[in-house]
Amino acid sequence: MKRLQLFGLLNNDMDQIEKELYRSVQGDDDLLTETSMHLLKAGGKRLRPIFVLMGGKFGRYDLEKLKCIAVPLELIHSASLVHDDVIDDAELRRGELTVKAKWGDKIAMYTGDYIYAKALIMTTELKNPRIHQILSKAMVEMSIGEMEQIRDFFNTEQSVRHYLERIRRKTALLIAVSCQLGALAADAEPESARLLYNYGYNVGMAFQIRDDLLDLSGTEKQIGKPPGSDMRQGNITLPVIYTLEDDRLRASLLDEISSIREGHSSVGRAIDLILSGEGILRAEELASRYIAKALNALDQLPNSRTKRNLRDIAFFVTGRAY
């Protein structure tokens, strides 16, 4: 998976962020450097740093300051992925072996702890206590979201509202905070920071819904891991919940899910059932509604090139730009 490079814009600054990301996990311990770099080198869209820099464009843009938010946010995201892969028993991420698969659960756990701690070190260079508060609260919410995800594995009775609350914590919040903190670090107008938060929150929701959709309808090449991984580990996502609401499909899908849970079935038939109904379409519609809300927040921001770029990103993350 490659860095998002839609616009040519900010490319030099993102190169610096990339170097800083690598530098941040080097030099302490050979094994930790290797395990941390393993994930970082596998790439990733670097969405969170991009949003930080873009948020900074709504105030006095200063890369040195923004770096101290952009790098930690990507590190926090990366650490959460390393821990997620332990929970999910995931073999592949971004087309590469996960830290968990290559080194085992225990080393993956401490790699995550180390990356989290490294993220914090860098934020201490920022003197604004509000930024620290927002960031640490987001980390608490993320860990709650992750715990909810474990507890909800194979819970076929969960509601759409429940799913949305979980992805809010797991994904949308950190993206919202990326946009907001970029603006705050650049001393942008409070109203701009608020609108950017709203934009990021809604883009993040759409992004996660789409990610969950791709797990069911994408190819291994597209998503960097085998399709159906969510189903396999019991992660009940939006298209599944919608399909379970369909009386014609509910009973068969429940059977398939319990069979997957007991290890008697692969995910193929469950995916076919979902694709045969309207779950995918309904999930796409909900993602679009979030994108509409994101655009609505954007509309209220002052016109600028960055605003147009944020608009493009909003479309990109729901797949329309493919």
Next chain:
Amino acid sequence: MKRLQLFGLLNNDMDQIEKELYRSVQGDDDLLTETSMHLLKAGGKRLRPIFVLMGGKFGRYDLEKLKCIAVPLELIHSASLVHDDVIDDAELRRGELTVKAKWGDKIAMYTGDYIYAKALIMTTELKNPRIHQILSKAMVEMSIGEMEQIRDFFNTEQSVRHYLERIRRKTALLIAVSCQLGALAADAEPESARLLYNYGYNVGMAFQIRDDLLDLSGTEKQIGKPPGSDMRQGNITLPVIYTLEDDRLRASLLDEISSIREGHSSVGRAIDLILSGEGILRAEELASRYIAKALNALDQLPNSRTKRNLRDIAFFVTGRAY
């Protein structure tokens, strides 16, 4: 294991810290509250908060400020224990089932992440960026120490220096920082903060050496878990390294350790070998040298009741007060 209550001193304040500790992990999510409270309720000496408050006595003592360091330090310590127990496959801690044993590795991992994040939230109430820096650096060092510990499992070639470096990171640093940050938060003289750091560092080293000794020579009642747990999981501690330096015992102990590693032996014979040599005595001597250094740092601090209490604690943690 009960809170350290040697002096009656600070008891009211420590009661408040205790309440604040409980409050800090409540209200977000029922399962996270339960898993986090499980460890906190099992007790613990609360050494780090005690050192923070005592450090604060060398400046303008203000419980409200000190609380924002004392509680996070205990939380960071607790989170690291939850993650340690996953690594060590530990069943018991403080005489209770570990989070790992009761809920499994995955829930334990996120419980640790949650407690770390909760610790950070509270520190954001402090406006002194130096405190944030010191704390986040200590967290990085701790995670390096923990990774070193995994890598060194069953490494019978490690030197005493290597062992000391590992326990410095794993234990001594956080205790040093507890003493230092208490002083800094109370705006004590920089020299006092420096001496308190030295005191804490040396007490921490002695404390960990003694903890490692107790694992070999203590009873289950004394240590809250079965003796020999370190050996069983391959954690090569100081008395083991010293015994391996003894030509009369080295070959037999190496045999025993490799037999433990392969699951063919319990730890009884290895412990007997260690107890038959001078490893325990030499480790005790080294712990005493660290205590002497801690007392030397104390000597240079202004006379006060707190100073005398810190002296008593230094003796207490090496077991002389038993």
